Amino acid sequence: MNRLARKVFLAAVALFLSAPLVVVAGVSVNEKKRLFFPPEGFSLHWYAELATQAAWLTPVRNSLTIATLAGLVSVSIALPLAYALWRHRVFYAKALYALGIAPFILPPVITALGFLIFWGQFGYAGRIENDIVSHGIFLVTLPLMTISLGLESIDKAIVEAAATMGANARATFRTIILPLVRPYIISGYAFAFVLSLNEYIIAYMVAGFTVETLPIKIFNSLRYGYTPVMGAVAVAFVLIAVAVFGLIGRFGDLPKLLGHWQPEQR
Amino acid sequence: MTAGTNRETPRYGVLGYPTLMLGVFFLGPFGIMVAVSFFHRVPGGFYEPAFELANYARFFTPLFVEHLVLSMYVAVLVAVICVSIGFPFTYLLTRLPRRTQVLWLVFLLSVLSLSEVIVAFSWSVLLSRTAGVSNLLAWAGLMDKPASWTPGFPAMLLGLTYLAFPYTVLMLYPPLSRLDPELGEAARTMGASPLRTFFTVVVPVLRPAILAGLIMVFVFVLGAYLIPQILGRPQHWTLSVLITDQAIYQSNLPFAAAMAVFLLAASLGLIALTLGIGRRAGLRS
Numbered sequence: 001m002n003r004l005a006r007k008v009f010l011a012a013v014a015l016f017l018s019a020p021l022v023v024v025a026g027v028s029v030n031e032k033k034r035l036f037f038p039p040e041g042f043s044l045h046w047y048a049e050l051a052t053q054a055a056w057l058t059p060v061r062n063s064l065t066i067a068t069l070a071g072l073v074s075v076s077i078a079l080p081l082a083y084a085l086w087r088h089r090v091f092y093a094k095a096l097y098a099l100g101i102a103p104f105i106l107p108p109v110i111t112a113l114g115f116l117i118f119w120g121q122f123g124y125a126g127r128i129e130n131d132i133v134s135h136g137i138f139l140v141t142l143p144l145m146t147i148s149l150g151l152e153s154i155d156k157a158i159v160e161a162a163a164t165m166g167a168n169a170r171a172t173f174r175t176i177i178l179p180l181v182r183p184y185i186i187s188g189y190a191f192a193f194v195l196s197l198n199e200y201i202i203a204y205m206v207a208g209f210t211v212e213t214l215p216i217k218i219f220n221s222l223r224y225g226y227t228p229v230m231g232a233v234a235v236a237f238v239l240i241a242v243a244v245f246g247l248i249g250r251f252g253d254l255p256k257l258l259g260h261w262q263p264e265q266r
Numbered sequence: 267m268t269a270g271t272n273r274e275t276p277r278y279g280v281l282g283y284p285t286l287m288l289g290v291f292f293l294g295p296f297g298i299m300v301a302v303s304f305f306h307r308v309p310g311g312f313y314e315p316a317f318e319l320a321n322y323a324r325f326f327t328p329l330f331v332e333h334l335v336l337s338m339y340v341a342v343l344v345a346v347i348c349v350s351i352g353f354p355f356t357y358l359l360t361r362l363p364r365r366t367q368v369l370w371l372v373f374l375l376s377v378l379s380l381s382e383v384i385v386a387f388s389w390s391v392l393l394s395r396t397a398g399v400s401n402l403l404a405w406a407g408l409m410d411k412p413a414s415w416t417p418g419f420p421a422m423l424l425g426l427t428y429l430a431f432p433y434t435v436l437m438l439y440p441p442l443s444r445l446d447p448e449l450g451e452a453a454r455t456m457g458a459s460p461l462r463t464f465f466t467v468v469v470p471v472l473r474p475a476i477l478a479g480l481i482m483v484f485v486f487v488l489g490a491y492l493i494p495q496i497l498g499r500p501q502h503w504t505l506s507v508l509i510t511d512q513a514i515y516q517s518n519l520p521f522a523a524a525m526a527v528f529l530l531a532a533s534l535g536l537i538a539l540t541l542g543i544g545r546r547a548g549l550r551s
Binding site for chain 2: 002006009010013014016017019020021023024027034035036037073076077078080081083084090092093096099100102103105106107108109110111112113114115116117118121133134136137140194195197198199200201204205214215218219222226230231233234237238241242245246248249254255258259260
């Protein structure tokens with residue numbers, strides 16, 4: 001009985017989390033431009049529209065460009081910061097680490113408004129670079145946490161051994177530390193990439209009227225009525241997220257990345 | 267070995283670039299925002315440097331107070347719902363076999379990363395008349411005919427709970443997965459039922475984690491911006507929506523900045539409280 005109750009509870013949560021996705025996948029294959037569930041007829045032409053029509057292709061391209069480069073900005077800040085903190089443990093590095101964690105924990109509207117005023121102040125508003133830098137800063141938290149986790153798991157004896165054998169800091173970093181933390185760098189990048197793709201409020205405040213990203217495009221079109229293309233976009237986003245996190249789960253140690261301490265236990 | 271590294275690399279050298287980036291692009295915007303919150307608004311869309319408290323004085327108007335009270339009410343409600351479901355769920359999750367756990371985590375992360383637009387859109391479809399659950403109920407004979415349940419307060423609560431639930435689970439996952447399994451086993455061998463073990467052993471031991479989780483979810487929900495707009499009615503708009511509305515549509519940046527500074531101070535205070543709880547719990551164990 002207790003086993004059954006447990007199963008029912010888990011199933012109920014799974015249903016709650018998947019129900020909207022199932023319905024959205026359903027409406028995305030409607031034959032006509034109406035949202036019915038169960039769908040009436042079956043057609044994939046809304047997906048084709050997403051991939052061919054300029055009205056949707058431009059936001060797709062913007063979102064992908066921003067996410068790809070913002071992830072790089074995040075990692076480029078997080079890697080030296082996490083490294084310095086791990087290697088030296090100076091107070092300054094700790095303070096900077098806290099600063100890197102902050103934007104993600106605070107309500108994003110604060111960061112968004114800060115950036116809106118900041119770029120406006122310098123008369124440099126509405127550019128795609130602003131989106132890239134802003135997302136890069138906002139998402140620094142993610143690679144910072146994964147890379148720190150990766151560095152913590154390196155046995156410092158290896159680093160010492162390299163030093164006694166005459167390797168300087170640069171050589172040690174390149175030949176020992178970097179290969180060991182590479183999976184964590186990639187995971188951090190992937191987290192930042194997916195979240196940048198989905199981010200709305202910062203992109204909207206920073207350059208919402210000139211650089212349309214996919215979430216902005218969806219919100220703008222909601223006002224003119226729903227079309228199955230939105231369902232198609234939602235499905236595409238879910239698939240990208242599942243693919244990225246699925247790969248991390250398959251090749252990486254997802255429980256450990258998320259804070260599980262004894263991964264070898266089970 | 268520390269002596270060796272000191273000789274080789276200047277300690278702060280590698281921090282130059284992160285300092286520059288975070289200083290200019292994170293502290294910069296925040297500093298300017300705080301400054302603007304004291305500036306004088308020039309009707310027509312701009313502001314001029316000044317030092318006045320007029321923007322903060324507007325906190326005492328019904329507009330602000332109503333939105334603030336509503337935001338807090340909604341955030342508390344969602345935090346309580348999410349943690350009361352999320353805590354037992356996460357407990358069960360950490361007891362699953364590793365493979366199943368990874369599958370769940372992939373699923374939770376995928377839902378977590380979904381854009382608020384997509385969550386709001388999905389729920390508005392799910393609660394709509396033409397494609398929603400009410401069709402299912404009508405078909406089963408529980409309702410006369412399908413109805414539309416959005417927009418409205420319950421729809422907004424559902425959407426926010428959906429948005430915050432994966433976040434809640436991932437906040438509770440580290441403390442619960444580090445919980446010593448022997449603790450529960452001891453209670454079990456002494457004859458406690460699993461349910462009793464959960465309430466008399468697991469919950470009390472993790473009370474700090476639960477409290478910290480509640481606060482973090484509260485702050486997270488305060489940041490929700492699109493769901494109140496899409497699934498709620500204008501009277502359900504939260505502080506985040508109000509800030510954006512003032513900044514973009516009313517062109518009142520100083521007032522928006524003042525509200526953002528308020529939200530910032532409140533959030534930082536709550537996060538400091540969370541850290542304090544964590545530290546005290548750490549000392550005790």
